[in-house]
Amino acid sequence: MAYGELVFIPTPGMGHLVSMVEMAKLLVHHDPQLSLTVLIIKFLLDSAFNSYTNSLATSVDAARIRFVHLPRVNIDTDLRRQLAHFLYGKQQASRQAGCCGTANSAGSNRRLVGLLLDMFCTTMTELADEVGVPSYVFFTSSAAFLGLMLHLQLLQDEQRLDITEFKDSAIELDFPSFEKPLPAKVLCSVVLMKKSVRTFLEHAKMMRGTGGNVINMFDELEPHAVASFAGFSNECEYEQWLEVTTGRGGSAG
Numbered sequence: 014m015a016y017g018e019l020v021f022i023p024t025p026g027m028g029h030l031v032s033m034v035e036m037a038k039l040l041v042h043h044d045p046q047l048s049l050t051v052l053i054i055k056f057l058l059d060s061a062f063n064s065y066t067n068s069l070a071t072s073v074d075a076a077r078i079r080f081v082h083l084p085r086v087n088i089d090t091d092l093r094r095q096l097a098h099f100l101y102g103k104q105q106a107s108r109q110a111g112c113c114g115t116a117n118s119a120g121s122n123r124r125l126v127g128l129l130l131d132m133f134c135t136t137m138t139e140l141a142d143e144v145g146v147p148s149y150v151f152f153t154s155s156a157a158f159l160g161l162m163l164h165l166q167l168l169q170d171e172q173r174l175d176i177t178e179f180k181d182s183a184i185e186l187d188f189p190s191f192e193k194p195l196p197a198k199v200l201c202s203v204v205l206m207k208k209s210v211r212t213f214l215e216h217a218k219m220m221r222g223t224g225g226n227v228i229n230m231f232d233e234l235e236p237h238a239v240a241s242f243a244g245f246s247n248e249c250e251y252e253q254w255l256e257v258t259t260g261r262g263g264s265a266g
Contacts, residue, residue, distance in 0.1 A: 147224035156238035160190020
């Protein structure tokens with residue numbers, strides 16, 4: 014059988030990886046013509062993380078979900094080079110399969126159809142563009158927090174506000190994805206520090222240019238936040254998928 018293949022690129026952290034792996038299991042369960050490759054990136058020596066990744070091969074259907082362990086790297090340029098090499102090879106195999114009409118032992122019966130990137134791997138969207146496939150973002154946090162990120166990014170880039178000036182402020186901010194105003198002083202520290210706020214909100218900006226965003230939640234959990242995305246710009250289409258830690262589901266689409 015010919016499969017459409019998605020490549021998952023999770024952030025190398027336990028919470029991000031587990032959520033993405035559980036999403037992978039759900040996707041292959043619901044679509045028999047989909048296969049997935051999850052790239053395992055290791056930056057730190059973490060025994061719990063390593064034990065989990067080592068157990069993955071025996072916990073899934075190996076014919077449908079594959080795990081590729083990338084060599085440990087220390088800098089972004091090395092990681093980007095590894096990912097580019099992997100994706101170019103994957104795309105070349107897909108093209109050869111399309112020309113020859115046959116599958117080979119290298120897995121050419123799998124046609125690369127897109128990348129699903131962790132919310133902190135948005136810089137990899139350019140790799141998807143280079144190999145000619147769409148990219149999507151898997152947002153491991155809540156829909157309300159995604160709305161907060163997007164709103165802060167607009168305040169910073171369009172209204173030219175210095176977000177860090179909200180630190181220790183007594184004012185309350187209105188976010189469309191929150192039902193009530195949020196005290197500025199309780200914003201996460203990463204957006205209140207000059208050394209990190211621009212990098213953090215750049216992820217939100219890049220999410221707008223992807224093929225869509227998958228949020229780790231279900232409609233009934235955050236009805237107000239979900240409703241706040243109604244009528245959102247077509248360039249960033251939002252979909253709510255099954256909330257992977259409880260097994261409950263909402264509408265997809």
